[in-house]
Amino acid sequence: MSVKINLERREFLKAGISASAGFTLAFHLPSGMAQVSGPGKTAAGATEAAFAPNAFVRVGADNSVTVIVKHLEMGQGTYTGLPTLVAEEMDADWAQIRVEGAPANARLYNNLLWGSAQGTGGSTAIANSFEQMRRAGAVARTMLIGAAAKAWNVPEKEIAVARGVVIHRASGRKATFGHLAAAAARMPVPAEIKLKDPGQFRYIGRKFPRKDTANKSNGTARFTIDMKFSGMLTAVVAHPPLFGAKVKSFDASKAKAVKGVSDVVQIPTGVAVLAADFWAAKQGRDALAVQWDETAANKLGSQQIMAQYKALAEKAGVVARSAGDAGKALGAAAKKVAAAFEFPYLAHAAMEPLNCVVKLNKDHCEIWNGEQSQSGDQAAVAAALGLKPEQVRINMLYAGGSFGRRANPHSDYVLEAVHIAKAIGGRAPVKLQWTREDDMRAGYYRPMYYHALQAGLDAHGNLTAWTHRIVGQSIIAGTAFESGMVKNGIDVTSVEGAANLPYEIPNMLVDLHTTAIGIPVQWWRSVGSSHTAFSTETFIDELAVAAGRDPVAFRRTLLSRHPRHLGVLDLAARKAGWGKPLPKGRGRGVAVHESFHTFVAQVAEVTVNPDGSFKVDRVVCAVDCGIAVNPDVIRAQMEGGIGFGLAAALHGAITLKEGRVEQSNFHDYVPLRINEMPQVEVHIVASNEKPTGVGEPGVPPIAPAVANAIAAATNKRLRKLPLRLNA
Amino acid sequence: MVTLMVNGKRHEIDVAPDMPLLWALRDHLALTGTKYGCGAALCGACTVHLDGAAIRSCATPVSAAAGKKITTIEGIGTTPAGRRVQAAWAKLDVVQCGYCQSGQIMSAAALLMKNRKPSNADIDAAMAGNVCRCATYTRIRAAIKEAASA
Numbered sequence: 001m002s003v004k005i006n007l008e009r010r011e012f013l014k015a016g017i018s019a020s021a022g023f024t025l026a027f028h029l030p031s032g033m034a035q036v037s038g039p040g041k042t043a044a045g046a047t048e049a050a051f052a053p054n055a056f057v058r059v060g061a062d063n064s065v066t067v068i069v070k071h072l073e074m075g076q077g078t079y080t081g082l083p084t085l086v087a088e089e090m091d092a093d094w095a096q097i098r099v100e101g102a103p104a105n106a107r108l109y110n111n112l113l114w115g116s117a118q119g120t121g122g123s124t125a126i127a128n129s130f131e132q133m134r135r136a137g138a139v140a141r142t143m144l145i146g147a148a149a150k151a152w153n154v155p156e157k158e159i160a161v162a163r164g165v166v167i168h169r170a171s172g173r174k175a176t177f178g179h180l181a182a183a184a185a186r187m188p189v190p191a192e193i194k195l196k197d198p199g200q201f202r203y204i205g206r207k208f209p210r211k212d213t214a215n216k217s218n219g220t221a222r223f224t225i226d227m228k229f230s231g232m233l234t235a236v237v238a239h240p241p242l243f244g245a246k247v248k249s250f251d252a253s254k255a256k257a258v259k260g261v262s263d264v265v266q267i268p269t270g271v272a273v274l275a276a277d278f279w280a281a282k283q284g285r286d287a288l289a290v291q292w293d294e295t296a297a298n299k300l301g302s303q304q305i306m307a308q309y310k311a312l313a314e315k316a317g318v319v320a321r322s323a324g325d326a327g328k329a330l331g332a333a334a335k336k337v338a339a340a341f342e343f344p345y346l347a348h349a350a351m352e353p354l355n356c357v358v359k360l361n362k363d364h365c366e367i368w369n370g371e372q373s374q375s376g377d378q379a380a381v382a383a384a385l386g387l388k389p390e391q392v393r394i395n396m397l398y399a400g401g402s403f404g405r406r407a408n409p410h411s412d413y414v415l416e417a418v419h420i421a422k423a424i425g426g427r428a429p430v431k432l433q434w435t436r437e438d439d440m441r442a443g444y445y446r447p448m449y450y451h452a453l454q455a456g457l458d459a460h461g462n463l464t465a466w467t468h469r470i471v472g473q474s475i476i477a478g479t480a481f482e483s484g485m486v487k488n489g490i491d492v493t494s495v496e497g498a499a500n501l502p503y504e505i506p507n508m509l510v511d512l513h514t515t516a517i518g519i520p521v522q523w524w525r526s527v528g529s530s531h532t533a534f535s536t537e538t539f540i541d542e543l544a545v546a547a548g549r550d551p552v553a554f555r556r557t558l559l560s561r562h563p564r565h566l567g568v569l570d571l572a573a574r575k576a577g578w579g580k581p582l583p584k585g586r587g588r589g590v591a592v593h594e595s596f597h598t599f600v601a602q603v604a605e606v607t608v609n610p611d612g613s614f615k616v617d618r619v620v621c622a623v624d625c626g627i628a629v630n631p632d633v634i635r636a637q638m639e640g641g642i643g644f645g646l647a648a649a650l651h652g653a654i655t656l657k658e659g660r661v662e663q664s665n666f667h668d669y670v671p672l673r674i675n676e677m678p679q680v681e682v683h684i685v686a687s688n689e690k691p692t693g694v695g696e697p698g699v700p701p702i703a704p705a706v707a708n709a710i711a712a713a714t715n716k717r718l719r720k721l722p723l724r725l726n727a
Numbered sequence: 728m729v730t731l732m733v734n735g736k737r738h739e740i741d742v743a744p745d746m747p748l749l750w751a752l753r754d755h756l757a758l759t760g761t762k763y764g765c766g767a768a769l770c771g772a773c774t775v776h777l778d779g780a781a782i783r784s785c786a787t788p789v790s791a792a793a794g795k796k797i798t799t800i801e802g803i804g805t806t807p808a809g810r811r812v813q814a815a816w817a818k819l820d821v822v823q824c825g826y827c828q829s830g831q832i833m834s835a836a837a838l839l840m841k842n843r844k845p846s847n848a849d850i851d852a853a854m855a856g857n858v859c860r861c862a863t864y865t866r867i868r869a870a871i872k873e874a875a876s877a
Contacts, residue, residue: 075823216825219760219800277754400826643862677864
């Protein structure tokens with residue numbers, strides 16, 4: 001700890017010592033290494049950084065406490081959760097806390113669960129920041145107390161801090177953080193600090209309002225699409241109609257005839273039209289005539305791909321988990337059950353279509369982006385431009401959703417923006433803006449998958465054998481993550497949620513076929529669990545029925561060594577009134593799943609109409625994510641995760657026909673709308689375990705819970721996504 | 728030249744008459760609170776008020792808005808309904824990524840201007856054109872009721 005403090009201190013304390021109006025920490029970082037950025041940035045000079053004890057906290061003479069958040073705010077609440085941790089240990093007042101996005105500087109802002117890389121994903125923001133941000137706050141608090149003790153000539157232990165005020169009760173002396181800031185900056189950084197025990201928490205575990213509600217409710221929140229610089233050009237790109245096609249030739253004359261269009265340039269991913277505003281650029285792009293070379297392009301349709309996957313599933317794959325002898329146990333089973341599942345490609349379809357702003361100079365590139373993968377993008381941009389990574393500055397803005405898409409392991413849209421800026425010689429700042437159709441059709445989808453499962457029950461209805469074969473593309477292959485996340489030929493993201501199935505079954509085999517299809521794929525909120533939770537949790541439900549057992553009771557018998565699974569299962573079942581009869585045409589279904597070390601159970605109630613349509617009426621959700629840092633943000637993430645998962649369960653499918661994506665906008669890639677949103681109740685398990693993430697774990701259980709509810713109402717098992725009773 | 732009356736201010740801008748109002752607001756008047764989501768009146772992120780009615784500015788040419796009273800998210804807080812909606816949004820912490828919320832708030836304010844006590848069905852009907860991929864819908868519903876009772 002002390003080593004870390006000293007490292008940070010060397011760079012930041014200087015800010016305090018030499019404090020003068022308008023100084024911010026940026027000026028004290030090694031040249032070219034950092035910049036102040038982010039939606040919380042105040043106007044230049046507005047905040048005097050009188051005291052910056054580390055890379056995460058800055059106290060202004062105006063009594064503001066600025067928390068520098070290293071994780072992207074894409075809706076999941078990092079700009080509220082991480083400052084909560086600082087406020088807790090600092091005993092700051094919530095109203096004095098401001099938030100700023102961290103610059104790209106992995107030495108200071110790496111994700112502690114990602115080694116040396118900086119970025120946001122895998123529901124890690126709170127998990128990796130829990131101690132780091134609390135320590136940052138505690139160090140600041142200790143130095144403020146030290147400054148007060150020195151000024152008042154009283155022992156430090158007689159000084160208390162409450163809601164941003166430092167108090168010496170015996171003498172009645174008080175001072176704000178702002179008043180003490182300059183003096184605190186001259187105090188030694190403590191070698192040892194003591195963090196609060198959970199019993200002393202006053203912020204953690206309570207609702208504090210989101211820091212981004214006001215600016216997101218009055219139009220002032222700054223997203224990438226909102227960036228504007230003098231002379232900036234907006235670029236809209238003609239992408240190939242097939243994945244893998246290349247530009248053969250193009251005729252720019254009609255595009256250039258559009259008023260406002262300034263440039264038409266070829267880039268590795270297509271042809272870009274640049275104009276003074278978006279509308280001219282889009283009209284220019286639409287007027288382009290491009291000839292494509294489709295020789296190397298993927299021309300397969302979804303049906304052919306799925307047919308290949310089904311054929312592959314007849315053969316054994318690479319073993320991801322094996323216990324006992326599943327083949328022998330299946331042969332000896334009194335009852336065998338088999339089921340196969342089909343999952344389509346899915347688009348992330350965040351509300352803000354992908355975009356990126358680039359300013360390019362000879363020896364310097366600056367980027368404004370809803371930045372989810374600083375280290376990856378910085379390295380990729382540097383390589384593309386022949387710069388050093390530290391010559392690439394990245395400003396992290398709010399992202400209008402991402403669901404994983406903005407952490408593209410190939411830096412696809414960021415590099416596209418950079419190539420456009422390069423193609424015009426850095427003459428003007430460039431804003432690349434994809435249309436909704438570009439966003440829907442340019443790929444990086446959740447992969448298609450085929451799952452084949454078999455299980456055996458003995459004469460008493462005990463589950464004796466389980467086999468699970470998965471067929472699909474690897475998300476990780478060919479990325480910088482390959483060495484760490486592809487083990488013995490298994491992409492861990494292809495089998496997560498299946499290979500670590502918690503149910504105790506004596507004979508198990510989980511295997512994988514990794515396919516090579518020319519469709520770009522990427523993680524999509526909850527990654528492998530977005531499909532494995534569905535096949536495992538609907539299949540276990542089917543097995544419960546085959547065994548003549550209640551689905552909750554059946555799961556309970558198989559989870560005796562998994563108390564946290566049991567805890568959420570029991571809580572959700574109890575709160576949902578599990579076992580209470582429902583009228584005809586209605587069904588109740590349950591699913592329980594662990595992802596990203598967070599445990600979630602959901603019970604869905606569904607009404608099935610005589611025409612085969614159905615409506616999800618109510619979802620009861622129980623979550624165990626360890627210590628609940630901000631319970632209201634956790635509830636919001638469960639509500640949102642359920643809605644996001646339900647959109648895919650009810651409607652989500654990107655399909656290909658002869659290689660072409662058939663969907664283009666929200667009329668044919670149908671989102672969930674308010675009239676389809678069920679009533680949601682969220683219950684949080686009280687826990688003293690270390691906190692784990694909540695951005696993704698709300699998603700996986702909803703689709704299987706709904707399918708199980710439909711089965712309870714109709715006796716029909718749906719095994720193909722999206723769920724269709726009439727298909 | 729097109730004359731636009733936005734949030735009580737008059738603007739003369741030199742754009743093609745078929746330019747969607749959305750891009751005139753965003754790229755020419757620097758009113759970036761109104762968002763682009765689909766460009767086809769499918770998602771509601773671009774919702775503004777035209778003479779008091781909620782419309783999709785991505786599918787409304789500036790020529791159709793010329794001379795009419797336009798209210799955007801930057802101006803809705805000056806209306807009683809807009810103020811109530813923004814307060815309810817804050818009380819219930821509706822937002823997540825926030826990108827769609829300008830449009831959600833404009834649709835909600837338009838609903839409350841016409842219907843002081845909307846039912847669940849009224850809310851669903853008025854808000855079904857506004858997509859939120861974060862699925863903040865349960866809170867949107869609750870916040871509209873909160874605003875209606877304020």
